[in-house]
Amino acid sequence: MRRDILPAAAALALFGGSEASAQSLRTAQDRTADLFARDRAVAVRDRPQPAYDALGIRTGGFTVFPRLQLDVVQDDNVFASDDAPQAATTFRLRPEIVARSNWSRHALQAHGRAVIDRNLDFDSENTTDWGLGAAGRLDVVRGAEIVASADYAKAHEARTAAGADPITQRPVAFNLASAHLGAERAMGRLRVSARAAVHRYDYRDGFSDTRALVEQDDRDRTVFTLIGRADYALSPATAIFLQVIGDDRDYEQVAGRPLRTSSGYQTLTGVDFELGALVRGEIAAGYIRQDFEDAAFGDLDGFGGRAKLSWFPTQLTTVTAAAARTVEDTGVIGAAGALRTDLSLTVNHELLRNLILTAQATYADDAYNGLARTDTRLGAGISAAYRVNRRYGFTAGLTWLDQSSSGAAQGPSYRNTRFYVGSTAQF
Numbered sequence: 001m002r003r004d005i006l007p008a009a010a011a012l013a014l015f016g017g018s019e020a021s022a023q024s025l026r027t028a029q030d031r032t033a034d035l036f037a038r039d040r041a042v043a044v045r046d047r048p049q050p051a052y053d054a055l056g057i058r059t060g061g062f063t064v065f066p067r068l069q070l071d072v073v074q075d076d077n078v079f080a081s082d083d084a085p086q087a088a089t090t091f092r093l094r095p096e097i098v099a100r101s102n103w104s105r106h107a108l109q110a111h112g113r114a115v116i117d118r119n120l121d122f123d124s125e126n127t128t129d130w131g132l133g134a135a136g137r138l139d140v141v142r143g144a145e146i147v148a149s150a151d152y153a154k155a156h157e158a159r160t161a162a163g164a165d166p167i168t169q170r171p172v173a174f175n176l177a178s179a180h181l182g183a184e185r186a187m188g189r190l191r192v193s194a195r196a197a198v199h200r201y202d203y204r205d206g207f208s209d210t211r212a213l214v215e216q217d218d219r220d221r222t223v224f225t226l227i228g229r230a231d232y233a234l235s236p237a238t239a240i241f242l243q244v245i246g247d248d249r250d251y252e253q254v255a256g257r258p259l260r261t262s263s264g265y266q267t268l269t270g271v272d273f274e275l276g277a278l279v280r281g282e283i284a285a286g287y288i289r290q291d292f293e294d295a296a297f298g299d300l301d302g303f304g305g306r307a308k309l310s311w312f313p314t315q316l317t318t319v320t321a322a323a324a325r326t327v328e329d330t331g332v333i334g335a336a337g338a339l340r341t342d343l344s345l346t347v348n349h350e351l352l353r354n355l356i357l358t359a360q361a362t363y364a365d366d367a368y369n370g371l372a373r374t375d376t377r378l379g380a381g382i383s384a385a386y387r388v389n390r391r392y393g394f395t396a397g398l399t400w401l402d403q404s405s406s407g408a409a410q411g412p413s414y415r416n417t418r419f420y421v422g423s424t425a426q427f
Contacts, residue, residue, distance in 0.1 A: 034143075034186065034236075035186075035188075035189060035233035035235075035236050035239065036186065036191055036231060036233060036239060038237075038272065038273075038274045038280045040274055040276060040277040040280075041277040041278070041280065041310075041312040041315075043310060043312075043318040043320075043348065044316065044317065044318045044348040044349065044350050044356060045318070045348055045356070047350075049353065049354070049387075051353070051354075051389075051390065052353070052354055052387040052389065052390050052393075053390060054067070054390055054391070054426040054427060055390065055427070056100075056427065057427060058102075061101055061102050061103060062099045062100065062101055062102060062108075063099070063100055063102055064097065064098070064099045065097070065098045065099070065100070065426065065427070066096070066097050066426065066427050067095070067096040067097070067098075067424065067425070067426040067427075068093075068094070068095050068096070068424070068425045068426075069093075069094040069096075069395075069422055069423070069424045069425075070091070070092070070093055070094075070422060070423055071091075071092040071094070071395075071420050071421070071422035072089065072090075072091060072092075072420065072421055072422070073089065073090040073091075073092055073418055073419070073420040074087070074088075074089050074418065074419045074420070075087065075088050075089075075090065075416070075417075075418050076416065076417045076418070077414060077415065077416045077417070078119070078121070078122065078125060078159065079159055080159040080160045080164070080403075080412065080414050080416060081412070081414060082412045082413045082414040085414070085415075086121075086122075087121075088119055088120070088121040088122055088125065089119070089120045089121060090117050090118065090119045090120070090125065091117070091118045091120070092115065092116070092117050092118075092420075092422075093114075093115075093116040093118075094113070094114065094115050094116075095113070095114050095116075096111070096112070096113045096114075097111065097112050097113075098110070098111045099111070105139045106136070106137060106138055106139050107136065107137040108134070108135075108136045108137075109134065109135050109136070110133070110134040110135075111131075111132070111133055111134075112130075112131070112132050113130065113131050114128070114129065114130040114131075115127075115128075115129045115130075116128050116129075124169055124170045125170075125171070127156045127171060127173075128154075129153070129154060129155045129156060130153070130154055131151060131152065131153035131154070131155070132151070132152050132153075133149065133150060133151035133152070133153075134149065134150060135147065135148070135149035135150075136148055136149070143185060143186040143187065144183075144184065144185045144186070145183070145184055146181075146182070146183045147180070147181075147182045147183070147184075148179075148180065148181045148182070149179065149180045150178070150179045150180075151176075151177070151178045151179075152175075152176070152177050152178075153175070153176045153177075154173070154174075154175050155173070155174060155175075155176060156171040156172060156173045156174070157171055157172040157173075157174065157331065158171065159171060160401055160403075160416050161331075162328075162330070162338075162340075162364065162366055162375065162377065163330035163331045163332045163335075163338065163366065163368075163375070163411075164331060167208050167209075167214060168206030168207065168208065168214050169206065169207050169208065169209060170206060170207075172203060172204065172206050172216060172331070173203070173204040174201055174202060174203040174204060174216075174219075175201075175202045176199065176200070176201055176202075177199070177200045178197065178198065178199045178200070179197065179198050180195060180196070180197045181195070181196050181197075182194065182195035182196070183195075189232055189233040190230070190231070190232055190233075191230070191231040191232075191233075191239075192228075192229070192230045192231075193227075193228070193229050193230075194226075194227065194228050194229075195225075195226070195227045196224075196225070196226050196227075197223075197224070197225045197227075198222065198223070198224050198225075199222070199223045199225075200221075200222050200223075201219065201220060201221050201222075201223075202220050203216035203217065203219045203220055204216060205217065215254060215257070216331075217252055217254050218251065218252060218253075218254040218257045218260065219251070219252075219260075219329075219331055220251065220252040221249055221250060221251045221252065221260070221261075221329070222249075222250045223247060223248070223249050223250075223329075224247065224248045224250075225245065225246070225247045226245070226246045226247075227243065227244070227245050227246075228243070228244050229241055229242070229243040229244075230242050230243075231272070237273060237274045237275070238271065238272075238273045238274075239271065239272050239273070240269075240270070240271050241268075241269070241270055241271070241272065241284070242267075242268070242269055243267070243268045243269075243270070243284065244265065244266070244267050244268075245265060245266040245267075245268070246263075246264070246265045246266075247263065247264055247265070248262075248263045249261060249262050249263070249264075249329065257333075258294045258296040258297065258334075258336070258370070259293055259294045260292070260294070260297075260329075260336045260337070261292070261293040261294070262290050262291060262292040262293060262297075262336065262337065263290075263291055264288070264289055264290035264291060264300075264327060265288075265289060266286060266287070266288045266289075266304045266326075267286040267287050267304075268284040268285065268286035268304065268305065268306070269284065269285065269286055270282060270283050270284025270285065271283055271284075277312060278311065278312055278313075279309065279310065279311050279312070280309075280310050281307065281308055281309035281310060282306075282307065282308050283305075283306075283307045283309075284305055284306055284307070285303070285304070285305040286303075286304050286305060287301070287302075287303070287304055288300070288301065288302060288303070288304030288325065288326070288327060289301040290327045290337065290369075292336050292337075292369070294336070296370065297336040297369055297370045298369065298370070300327055300337065300339050300369055302339070303325060304325050304326070305323070305324070305325055306322075306323065306324040306325070306326075307321075307322065307323045307324075308320065308321070308322045308323075309321050309322075316349060316350040316351075317347070317348070317349045317350070318347070318348045318349075319345075319346070319347050320344075320345070320346045320347075320348075321343075321344070321345050321346075322342070322343070322344045322345075322346075323341075323342065323343050323344075324340075324341075324342045325339070325340070325341050325342075326339075326340050326342075327339055327340070328340045328366070330366070330368065332368055332371065332373070332411065334370055334371050334409070335368040335369055335370045335371045335373070336369045336370050337368075337369050338366040338367060338368045338369065338375075339366070339367045339369070340364060340365065340366050340367075341363075341364065341365045342362075342363070342364050343362065343363040343364075344360065344361065344362045344363070345360065345361045345362075346358065346359070346360045347359045347360070354386060354387040354388075355384065355385070355386050355387075356384070356385045357382070357383070357384050358381075358382065358383045358384070358385075358397075359380075359381070359382050360379075360380065360381045360382075361379070361380050362377070362378070362379040362380070363376075363377070363378055363379075364376070364377040364379075365377075368409075371407070371409040372407040372408040372409050373405060373406070373407040373408075373409040373410055373411060374405070374406050374407055375403060375404070375405045375411060376403070376404050376405075376406075377401065377402070377403045378401070378402045379399065379400065379401045379402075380399070380400045381397060381398060381399035381400065382397060382398055383395065383396065383397030383398075384396050384397070390426075391425060391426060391427060392423070392424065392425055392426075393423070393424040393426075394421070394422065394423050394424070395420075395421070395422040395423075395424065396420065396421045396422070397419070397420055398417070398418070398419050398420075399417070399418045400415070400416070400417050401415065401416045401417075402414075402415045402416075403415075
């Protein structure tokens with residue numbers, strides 16, 4: 001359900017994003033006790049559960065993990081409408097297969113995933129999304145590694161995504177191809193890293209209820225991102241860092257619409273730390289700027305930053321707070337982007353060894369560039385994951401979203417509540 005309240009730009013997360021895939025290749029053995037390790041406490045969601053974790057299928061130097069989940073979703077406002085909400089029920093099938101190497105050095109991982117929605121009330125909401133990807137890590141010498149990944153996904157923009165166009169008959173579909181290349185080197189108290197990424201978005205035009213064309217080609221873009229970071233360890237539990245992020249967002253030109261092409265950068269100075277087994281986190285602040293090629297849009301600049309703090313009051317409870325301020329792309333016609341502020345608070349509690357409860361609250365504010373419009377989104381949710389054994393499990397959850405829009409060019413304001421139950425089989 002989480003994917004239904006995320007923007008389309010987060011499709012990599014939906015399909016096992018490249019960066020996350022590469023990071024998951026790191027094992028406890030790779031992360032030997034050093035000045036940058038932050039692992040004295042283990043989050044509830046990250047804790048191994050030998051009695052319930054899937055064993056996978058060993059084949060040569062790889063282990064294959066098949067997984068299948070079936071959800072039933074009840075939505076009280078399936079079209080994210082502000083004046084005529086309509087309820088609907090959806091069957092959601094999520095097959096997945098992941099293969100991971102068992103090598104003592106280096107690592108390789110590949111995945112294939114799909115999300116198949118079949119709505120019992122509105123055929124227009126039937127969607128089939130899928131993604132394929134692979135990631136690898138090359139251990140050059142101790143403390144030095146090179147990571148690379150590539151993904152391809154066919155996805156759609158959820159009706160409740162930030163900045164989604166509400167006038168299309170069907171959810172807007174798009175293809176996303178991406179690749180990442182990164183390197184990291186730790187030398188005593190100093191650690192340096194660099195990463196390059198490219199994302200190519202290709203949107204499909206939609207149609208209104210009157211069969212009028214809803215142009216989406218002006219959203220097609222190629223985004224290049226470069227990230228450099230240097231960390232200096234003050235102690236085994238604290239390090240300061242400097243990070244510079246640059247991007248180039250090259251949009252397609254469409255007659256009659258302003259060009260959204262831009263380039264920008266963000267500089268951040270921060271600290272990452274661990275206070276025993278009680279608290280760990282990372283806090284960074286700096287300056288953010290995005291310059292737009294078309295004079296119709298003003299440039300964006302100002303305070304930028306991010307923070308993530310995890311508190312471990314007991315071994316059975318993890319509380320995580322996160323915040324970020326970024327420049328995001330948008331599907332809103334007439335806007336080149338949005339300056340976004342994100343806040344979230346998540347609590348995970350292991351009620352039983354095989355029963356994990358989660359509660360979450362979120363806040364997002366999008367100030368659009370080129371339009372007198374600001375969207376505010378409040379969200380909340382609770383869920384439970386119960387494992388019968390290492391092969392079978394059940395999930396259930398309830399999510400709530402409230403979007404309000406203000407300004408002369410205000411967009412839709414609506415509320416959306418979803419309830420879901422699901423069952424999972426894994427091997």
